[in-house]
Amino acid sequence: MSLLSVKNLSVTFGTGDNPFRAVDRVSYDVDAGEVLGIVGESGSGKSVSSLALMGLIDFPGKVFADQLDFEGQKLLEMKDKARRKITGDDIAMIFQDPMTALNPCFTVGNQIMEAIAVHQGGSKKERKAKAIELLRQVGIPAPEERINVYPHQLSGGMSQRVMIAMAVACDPKLLIADEPTTALDVTIQAQIIDLLLELQREKNMGLILITHDLALVSEAADRVVVMYAGQVVETGPAEELFRNPQHPYTEALLKSLPESAAGKARLDALPGVVPGANDRPQGCLLNPRCPYVEDKCRQSEPELIATTGRHAVRCFKPLTQEDAA
């Protein structure tokens, strides 16, 4: 049994006959000790799908799913109170901008101790000792002193470490990191990703790494989900997916990276932009931008179909290795 199992998760916003599907029938599994990377551009629904997991979608957003199971427990059918026991304790989340995710009015020690108090309890002394130990685990120097500082006294990298300490305070089984390093410099990004992977291995957690940075995912993730306009377009083992992308969108994304254009004057840019709320095309959502488009793509929508092993792709004509060559 996988740690987390998501089947046909949809999130819609807006009322009336035609609500906007920000996330459209997304399915994936995460096993314990596995790093799942979710990549996509802005507006692809990668953040909204993880907020839905955490139960953080507010009215007028609506969440539907055939299955949303965490260790076999059905999250959607649970009472709010029971669900809250799981989120924050067994499932924790790290957000993009550490400077705004921390409360500026309280010391970092206070905020970490609050998370421990809610889920584990214990005397103040015990909680403080635990908080110091956590800060040490995430590599903050002199944690006994740092526990008393306010967020504005910390740099971006240090604040993100505090966020991670808070997230792992209750030994979660699943950690969701939503663009954890986007606001940071590359050398600090490398430190934070190393830290996350180290904690993940040590505690045998499942880790969902959400990012727009393909190269980062290719280095860190075991499996990858590529999202486009709310749908999963391709999923598979990281190495295989980046070596032989089967969906035209994945291929185009990889080609548009400056790294792949070594020696070329121009980058292979995919024309157009991700469709927004009101301009989603009929048929395959990529069809106006796809270089391999056929009549069929404009009329009907492809399904996500398994090709080889754990690789699945949403395309009528998945690319084969020869196409890519």
Added chain:
Amino acid sequence: MTASEKNIVLQGSELKQHYEVSQGPFKPKGVVKALDGVDFKVEAGKTLAVVGESGCGKSTLARQLTMIETPTAGRIEFNGKNLLTLTGEDKKEARERIQIIFQNPYGSLNPRKKIGQILEEPLVINSEMNPASRKERALYLLEKVGLKHEHYDRYPHMFSGGQRQRIAIARGLMMNPKVVVADEPVSALDVSVQAQVLNLMMDIQKEFGLAYIFISHDLSVVEHIADEVMVMYLGRVVEQGPTHEIFSQPKHPYTRALLSSTPRINPEQRIEKIRLPGELPSPMNPPLGCAFHGRCQYANDRCKHATPELVEDDKGTLIRCFGYDEGRLDYLNE
């Protein structure tokens, strides 16, 4: 004067920017050395990339070049004239020829003005053109950056991030500049749109013979677009040279660490990971000696006490490192 020297449009020497910072009522004022002696040259049609982490002074440099800020010391020469001593008409003329594109196109376009007004404003201020020819120029440049004539009457909120950055580029080109300072122009954009905008910037550079000062923290973008790279650390250049030299064999330990921290898709391009401990030190009280010594695995006693100078090697790269001078960087000997 050689041919390449003749083409130099913008040249900075010994540029410094020091800020005084109050540390409390009875304490002496502290000095933040945001830029501390930077030299560079850019030729027409070429791109100089400035890379480094936040706080290294790259945006301060951009502000000096566009005359938003006056350097504490140093010289900026534009077409052979010192920008800092120019007055009146000459200064205005120089301002027209050096333009800037900002990082965040959501913040740099006035939401209350139509695209046409945004584009024409520099002309209204700086030229005697009549409304009809102003509009003509705006439409011409809209087309150049891949937008349509009907976009002239729309407001910024009706555009996507990539389109807004195109508008910002068009605005930068309105005054026929010679130099464009691009401060992180693509870092707020998605991957596929980033590629479109980079292509556009390269096309425009070719067509108008522009010199770019391209400020970025994304090394893979820099590798693609730049002719020359300048790596900065805490207000100083640590390594400077032709792009292919720097990327094929980074010499300064900091450059090497930056490159190895940049994630790569292609496993063959990944180089051995060097993790820098710690963070950029505070510019208020920079460490004695080499500013990088606290994070450098090759640092010795000399690095802690003396400050290295920029030294030129046989291939035209400048490096500021004692370890390099003394030949004790083992990765270079492999």
